[in-house]
Amino acid sequence: MTDPLKHIYNSCDPYMPATAEYYYDCVEARGGSALAHEFQRHLTLAKDHLYFLFSGHIGCGKSSELEELKRSLQSATPPRSCYFPILLNASEYLDDYDTTPTDILLAIVTELADTLRREAGIELRDSYLTKRLNEVKEYFLSDVEIEEGELSLGFAKAKIKRLKKDPTARHKVRSVLEPKMSTLLDEINLTFDEARVALKQNKIGAEQRPCADIVIIVDNLEKIRRIANMEEGLVSQRELFLERHIQLAGMNAHFIYTVPLRLVRSADGPQLHQRYGPSLVLPMIKTIERGTRNPCQAGLSSLRELLRKRLGDLTLTDAFDTKALDFLLTYSGGHVRNLMTFVQNACTYADEIPIPLAAAQKAIQQTVRNYSTAIPEHHWRKLAELDRSLDQKILNGDNDYLVMLENLSVLEYINGGDDDPFAEAEPWYAVNPIVRELQKFKAAAKELQIEEQKKKSQAAASDEAAL
Amino acid sequence: MSDQLIIDDPFALNPIEEETELRALVRALEFSEGFKLLFARCNQPQQRQRLMEQVQARLPQEKVQVISLSEPVTHLLDTLQEVVRQPSPDAIFITGLEYSLPIAAEAHNAPFIANLNASRNSFFQFDRPLVFWIPEYVLSAIMLGAPDFFSIRSGTYSFVSAPDATSDVATALTAGLESIVDNMTWAEKQERITAINSLLADYEMLPAEQRDKRIEMRLHMRLGNLFHALEQYEQALNHLNQALTISIELQDREYEGWILGNIGIVYASQSQFHQAVSAYEKSLDISRELNDRLSEAHSLVNLGIIHFRQANYKKAEEKYLQALQVYKEIGDESSEGTALANLALVYESLGLLSEAETSYQEGLAISRKFGDHRTEANAMFNLGTLYLEQGKSSEAEVLLNQSLQISHRLGNNKLEKKNLQALAQLRRARGDSEEELKLTQ
Numbered sequence: 023m024t025d026p027l028k029h030i031y032n033s034c035d036p037y038m039p040a041t042a043e044y045y046y047d048c049v050e051a052r053g054g055s056a057l058a059h060e061f062q063r064h065l066t067l068a069k070d071h072l073y074f075l076f077s078g079h080i081g082c083g084k085s086s087e088l089e090e091l092k093r094s095l096q097s098a099t100p101p102r103s104c105y106f107p108i109l110l111n112a113s114e115y116l117d118d119y120d121t122t123p124t125d126i127l128l129a130i131v132t133e134l135a136d137t138l139r140r141e142a143g144i145e146l147r148d149s150y151l152t153k154r155l156n157e158v159k160e161y162f163l164s165d166v167e168i169e170e171g172e173l174s175l176g177f178a179k180a181k182i183k184r185l186k187k188d189p190t191a192r193h194k195v196r197s198v199l200e201p202k203m204s205t206l207l208d209e210i211n212l213t214f215d216e217a218r219v220a221l222k223q224n225k226i227g228a229e230q231r232p233c234a235d236i237v238i239i240v241d242n243l244e245k246i247r248r249i250a251n252m253e254e255g256l257v258s259q260r261e262l263f264l265e266r267h268i269q270l271a272g273m274n275a276h277f278i279y280t281v282p283l284r285l286v287r288s289a290d291g292p293q294l295h296q297r298y299g300p301s302l303v304l305p306m307i308k309t310i311e312r313g314t315r316n317p318c319q320a321g322l323s324s325l326r327e328l329l330r331k332r333l334g335d336l337t338l339t340d341a342f343d344t345k346a347l348d349f350l351l352t353y354s355g356g357h358v359r360n361l362m363t364f365v366q367n368a369c370t371y372a373d374e375i376p377i378p379l380a381a382a383q384k385a386i387q388q389t390v391r392n393y394s395t396a397i398p399e400h401h402w403r404k405l406a407e408l409d410r411s412l413d414q415k416i417l418n419g420d421n422d423y424l425v426m427l428e429n430l431s432v433l434e435y436i437n438g439g440d441d442d443p444f445a446e447a448e449p450w451y452a453v454n455p456i457v458r459e460l461q462k463f464k465a466a467a468k469e470l471q472i473e474e475q476k477k478k479s480q481a482a483a484s485d486e487a488a489l
Numbered sequence: 490m491s492d493q494l495i496i497d498d499p500f501a502l503n504p505i506e507e508e509t510e511l512r513a514l515v516r517a518l519e520f521s522e523g524f525k526l527l528f529a530r531c532n533q534p535q536q537r538q539r540l541m542e543q544v545q546a547r548l549p550q551e552k553v554q555v556i557s558l559s560e561p562v563t564h565l566l567d568t569l570q571e572v573v574r575q576p577s578p579d580a581i582f583i584t585g586l587e588y589s590l591p592i593a594a595e596a597h598n599a600p601f602i603a604n605l606n607a608s609r610n611s612f613f614q615f616d617r618p619l620v621f622w623i624p625e626y627v628l629s630a631i632m633l634g635a636p637d638f639f640s641i642r643s644g645t646y647s648f649v650s651a652p653d654a655t656s657d658v659a660t661a662l663t664a665g666l667e668s669i670v671d672n673m674t675w676a677e678k679q680e681r682i683t684a685i686n687s688l689l690a691d692y693e694m695l696p697a698e699q700r701d702k703r704i705e706m707r708l709h710m711r712l713g714n715l716f717h718a719l720e721q722y723e724q725a726l727n728h729l730n731q732a733l734t735i736s737i738e739l740q741d742r743e744y745e746g747w748i749l750g751n752i753g754i755v756y757a758s759q760s761q762f763h764q765a766v767s768a769y770e771k772s773l774d775i776s777r778e779l780n781d782r783l784s785e786a787h788s789l790v791n792l793g794i795i796h797f798r799q800a801n802y803k804k805a806e807e808k809y810l811q812a813l814q815v816y817k818e819i820g821d822e823s824s825e826g827t828a829l830a831n832l833a834l835v836y837e838s839l840g841l842l843s844e845a846e847t848s849y850q851e852g853l854a855i856s857r858k859f860g861d862h863r864t865e866a867n868a869m870f871n872l873g874t875l876y877l878e879q880g881k882s883s884e885a886e887v888l889l890n891q892s893l894q895i896s897h898r899l900g901n902n903k904l905e906k907k908n909l910q911a912l913a914q915l916r917r918a919r920g921d922s923e924e925e926l927k928l929t930q
Contacts, residue, residue, distance in 0.1 A: 031520040037613070037641045081640040111610075118607035245637060247603070349499075359640055366643045369520065370513040383499035384509070388645045390500050391530075395690060396629040399724055428636055459500035 027377075030341060031369040033332040036362040039085035042093060044331050048083075051307045051324035051356075052436065057087040058094040061278065062102060064300045065237075073271040074278045075294060077244065077286045078304030079430060081359025084280060087304060088241050091278070095237055103234035105276070106221050108137045112280075113242040117186050122250045123262065123269040124199050124206075125185070125192070130238060130273070131210050132175065132182045134217065139176035144220045146175055150209040158198050161191040196250075203269070211274045237276040244282040256424075259285045267297045283434070284424040287416070303449065305436040307356035312414060312437055312450050317352070325351045325361060341375050346382035353386055355433050355455045360389075389456050397431055397457070405431060405453050406466040410474075414450040423451075431457045505649050505694045511540065514620075514646040515547045518580050521618040526641055528631075531648040532624045532687050540648055541582055541622060554578035558585030563600050565589075566608040569615065577617055584622040590630060597634030606635035618643075625687040649691045682715050706735035710748055717755050725755045746775035746784055753791060762795050769795070783824070786815035790828055797835055805835050823864075826855035830868045837875060845875055866895040866904060874911055882915055889915070 033044075040046070049056045057076060064072055078084045088109065095105040115129035131151060138144040152175055159173050162184045167173075173181065185192045199206060214236060221233045249258040249266075259282050263270070270279060279298075286294060286303060295301060308321035326347070330338050338347060350368065354361035367385030368377050397405075404422055408414070416423040416432065426432040431454050457463055517527055531537045545553050554574055562568045565583075573581060589601040596602065612619060623631075632639045689708045692700055713729035716722070729752045736744040753768035769792050776784035793808035809832040816825040829852030836845035849872040856865040873888035889912050896904035 025520075027516075028520040028522075031517075031643075032522045035525075036643065037524065037526070080636055113610050119603060245607075247607070363642060363644070366517075367513075370516040370644060371509070384513070386499055388647070391647055391690075391694075392628070392632055392645060395625060395686070396632045398633075399727075429633060430636075430640075456500070461501065 026336060026341070026375050027369045027372060029334060030332075030336070030375075030377075031366050033334065034329075034362040034365040034369075036081065036359045036366070039089050040083070041089075044328075045086060045090050046324065046328040046331055047090070048307050048321075048324040048328065051318070051321035052305050056090070057302060057304065058091040060300075060302050061091060062094070062098070065105075065276065066102070068276075071235075071274055072276045072278075072300065073298040074276075075281045075286070075298050075301035076278050076304070077281045077283045077301070079283060079306065079357065079427065079434065081357060081430075082304055082306060083358045084304055085241055086358075088239050088278070088280075092239060100231075104231050105235055105237045106142070106233040107237045107239055108134055109239045109241065111241050113245060114183055115186055116246060117189070117192070118245050119248045119254070120189060120192070120250050121246050121248070121262075122196055122200070123266045124196050124203065126240075126243070127206060127210060127269060127273075128182060128185075128195075128199070130240070131213060132179050134213070134236075134238070135175035136177075136179040138217055138220070142221060144217065146213060146216060149175075149213060149216075150205070151175060151213060154199065154202070154206070154209075158195045161194040162188060207269060207272050214273065214275045235276060237278070238273075239278045241280055244280040244285075256284060256288060256421075260288075260290055264290060264293055264297065271298055283427050287424060287427060287434075303434065303436070305449065306433045307358070308435050308437075309352055309354065309356045309455070310452065312435070312452075313412075321356055322348075322351050325354065325356065325358075328358065329361070329365070336375070339376065341377060342382075343376045343378050346377050346379045349379060349382045350385070353455050355452070356435070357430065357433060360430070364389075386456060390460065393431065393454075393457050394460055394462065396429070397462070401426060401431065402462050402466040403470065405457060405463055406470045408432065408451060409453045409458065409463075409467060410470055414452060416451050430454055505647050506696070507540075507648055510646045510648055511543060511547075514644075515544055517644050517646075518544070518548060518551065518618055518620070521580075521643070523616050524613045525618040525643040526612065526638075527618055527620045527643055528628060528645040529620055529622045529648065530625055530628050530645060531622060532691065536648065537584060537622050541584070544582075548580075551579040553580045553582055555582045555584065558583070558588055561589045561601070563589070564604050564608070565601070566604070566611050569612075573615060577615065580618045580620065581615060582620045582622060586621065586623050586627050590627055596626060596630035599630070599634070602630055602634035605631065606638045609635070609638040609641060625690065626683050647694070649694050678715050678719055682712060682719075685712050685715070702735050702739055703741075706732045706739065706741075706744060709735065710744075710751065713748075713751060713755070717751075717758065720758070722755055722759050726752065729755065742775055742779055743781065746772045746779070746781065749775070750784065750788060750791065753788075757791070757795060757798075760798070762799055765795055766792065782815050782819045783821060786812040786819075786821070786824065786828075789815070790824075790831060793828075793831060793835075797831070797838075800838075802835050802839050806832065806839075809835065822855050823859045823861055826852045826859070826861065826864055826868075828852075829855070830864060830871065833868075833871065833875075837871075842875065842879060846872070849875065862895050862899060863901070866892045866899065866901065869895075870904060870908055870911070873908075877911060877915060877918075882919065886912070886915060 047056050047058075049059065061072075061074055064074065076084065076088070092107040092109050095107040098104050110130060110133040112126070112129065115132070116125055135146050138146065152172070155175060155178060156173055159181075160168060162181060163173070167181070185195060217236060221236065223232075244259075246262060247258060248254040249261045252258045252261050263279075263281055263285060270277070281294065281301075283303065285291070286301070307324055308318040309325070310316065311318050326338060329347075333341055341347075342350075346368065350361065350364050354364060364382070364385050367388055368381045371381035371384040372378060401422060404420075405426070408416060408423075416427075423432060427434065432451050433454055434449050434451055436449050453463070514527070514529060517525070521527075529537075529540070531540060541555060545551075556569065556572055558568070565586075569581070569583075586601075590596045590599050621631075628645070685708050689705060689712070692705050692708070709728045709732035713725045713727075713732060716725035716728060729748055733745065733748045733752065736742075736748055749768045749772035753765045753772060756762075756765035756768060769788050773785060773788040773792070776782075776788060789808045789812035793805045793812065796802075796805035796808060809828050812828045813825060813832070816822070816828060829848045833845045833848035833852065836842070836848060849868055853865060853868045853872065856862075856868060869888040869892035873885045873892060876882070876885035876888065889908050893905060893908040893912070896902075896908060
């Protein structure tokens with residue numbers, strides 16, 4: 023029999039998105055809707071194609087949610103319609119540091135043709151796109167492959183992916199395709215029309231129902247750091263999602279794009295909503311309540327359930343000492359990938375199951391050490407300010423806070439609007455519970471408190487003087 | 490595992506026992522099926538080497554390939570693809586990444602780090618655990634600059650330098666003089682800060698009985714002075730205050746006084762005169778209590794400088810004269826020279842030009858005697874400009890030219906430029922436009 027600790031270690035891999043077996047819907051605990059539910063709700067309401075933006079912290083469960091969406095679109099039961107989802111991992115095609123919208127269009131059409139062929143046995147006809155593809159193929163095919171004759175779109179994926187690692191070929195392909203951008207977009211739309219017809223004839227799912235439409239899910243698009251010839255970071259992300267939205271929102275199918283949380287929370291956030299349509303930020307699973315900081319039971323129990331699914335035959339009490347589990351859950355801040363890493367670490371410090379509190383504490387020490395040394399000095403005060411603020415909001419567009427969202431020293435949560443309908447989907451922010459316990463943070467918080475008291479007493483004094 | 494192992498405060502930087510970390514890392518490798526990303530943080534190359542050997546010795550059944558990079562790489566993934574053996578080893582250790590990130594200050598913006606983040610999904614292909622053996626600044630750079638890559642880690646194990654090795658380095662680092670700090674380049678100061686910071690972190694993580702508060706205090710003081718030299722005053726104060734706290738804890742009055750003096754200097758640099766005076770006065774009290782005459786006189790000079798900067802010339806004169814008296818009593822002629830130069834500035838400001846001249850000349854004689862070229866060059870410049878004001882242009886020219894030569898040799902760009910400007914002014918006054926042109930160029 024394998025060592026149970028080894029089993030836990032490998033089933034809590036922070037690298038892999040949750041499979042159907044491991045997926046657990048944390049709707050209530052996240053405070054917002056699960057992606058699948060929210061997207062499908064919009065689908066039924068939508069008169070036209072949706073361009074849906076999806077965002078969230080690194081490692082908060084976005085890819086797992088997208089996988090789940092794909093499964094639920096395929097297997098929707100009446101009255102819901104079935105859809106044909108295409109899940110495109112942008113990282114397979116695109117160089118994070120050198121991408122253009124043309125590259126993205128090419129990736130989308132390639133993935134479309136590939137998925138249609140593999141999953142529905144549909145081969146797209148020769149079209150304008152095939153011709154264009156064959157015009158540029160010499161740049162990324164070997165001589166032998168060129169000899170093999172025409173490259174068909176449905177079999178091009180492995181070859182197009184080479185462009186990611188070949189900047190020279192990539193630039194040549196762009197120089198041919200870019201001048202034809204508007205035609206290209208038009209042709210892609212024709213291809214979607216062709217695919218839709220073929221899919222409607224093609225019944226899928228257990229109940230053999232026809233597909234209503236195509237949904238293209240573009241994951242990891244938020245990872246793009248630089249658009250060719252632009253400055254890295256927010257500037258490039260703005261260029262891609264805002265300035266070039268005509269391309270991203272110009273294709274005739276339902277789309278979901280992952281966007282960087284930094285951009286959504288920047289001063290440009292509202293514009294994104296105007297140009298695309300509905301959006302969803304996947305919040306952390308709440309481990310504390312806003313304001314009171316009381317433990318959030320719904321969130322903690324979701325995290326428990328999420329872990330239990332990964333344990334196989336073991337129960338949670340088999341695997342963890344109660345105190346150890348509470349400790350790990352509380353200090354994960356509801357960040358799923360962090361929780362996975364913590365559990366793995368705890369396994370390596372434990373001699374046997376149940377994993378004791380001491381091992382859980384040692385596991386957290388690793389992160390304590392990382393944050394103590396890596397958080398820039400000028401962040402501590404701002405972290406303290408956020409922590410002491412009553413509304414727990416961050417300043418839109420303050421670059422320091424955007425960096426903190428990225429390095430997870432600040433986490434974003436959403437409250438369900440049970441009592442107050444207007445509070446729904448309103449994000450709030452909390453300092454990462456581990457960061458909150460660090461000495462540097464405590465020192466900054468104390469200093470701030472003293473200043474506030476001083477100001478108060480000064481204000482009181484000047485009031486007296488005024489009297 | 491028994492309850493007594495539970496940590497009092499799991500969020501303090503608790504001591505790291507090498508054996509615990511080593512054992513946990515070995516278990517992580519034993520558990521790992523397929524790709525896993527692990528970090529082993531260790532600042533000292535020799536210790537890293539020893540630990541890698543120990544891990545391998547404890548895993549005799551596993552084939553480990555150690556990849557020691559000895560030159561910079563920009564695409565780690567490509568490099569690994571070339572060197573990872575076939576058939577695959579059971580685990581891959583990577584070391585030598587510091588060659589790819591030679592400068593700590595902006596390490597997180599290096600192309601190497603950007604590429605690491607961009608290729609995060611491709612390391613999966615090795616299908617084996619990868620252990621990055623790296624110093625702390627590389628780990629921080631990865632955390633900040635490659636957040637996606639860092640987020641898929643399965644663990645970060647930390648190893649602290651053995652106490653013996655640490656104290657050697659610490660003495661070397663704290664023994665330096667302030668002028669050494671002044672002469673370091675910006676990058677060197679940054680390097681030094683990174684080095685001291687990680688050394689300090691190592692100390693703070695040692696088990697309580699092995700910690701050396703005295704060294705920690707000196708490291709904080711050193712960091713404070715480095716940050717001061719980099720004009721990062723808030724950080725400077727932060728470290729000096731930590732040093733101060735430790736000195737009080739250790740009841741080391743001597744250090745307490747010195748640190749207070751340094752704190753005063755940081756406030757003075759920010760023109761926060763009130764706080765500066767308060768720190769200097771506390772320092773002065775301590776040096777008098779300990780009968781530390783030299784520190785007493787230094788504090789007096791520092792107080793004089795504050796008064797001078799606030800245009801309280803009479804008070805400044807008083808402090809400088811007091812300091813001069815002490816320097817004479819203890820026979821510290823070289824410091825006397827510095828005090829005289831400051832006193833001369835006061836006289837000059839009061840319009841007492843002949844007193845100023847005398848003080849400058851006395852000061853100059855002393856610094857020449859001691860070969861203190863820095864003070865000498867300053868004094869010559871000051872006396873030169875004084876002569877310039879008095880219209881004694883030939884005397885001025887000789888001094889300014891000498892000061893120019895010395896400041897050039899010392900690499901003191903500021904003073905060199907000031908001399909050039911003064912000389913240009915002198916030529917202009919003479920109507921010697923061609924010479925002036927040459928100098929301004």
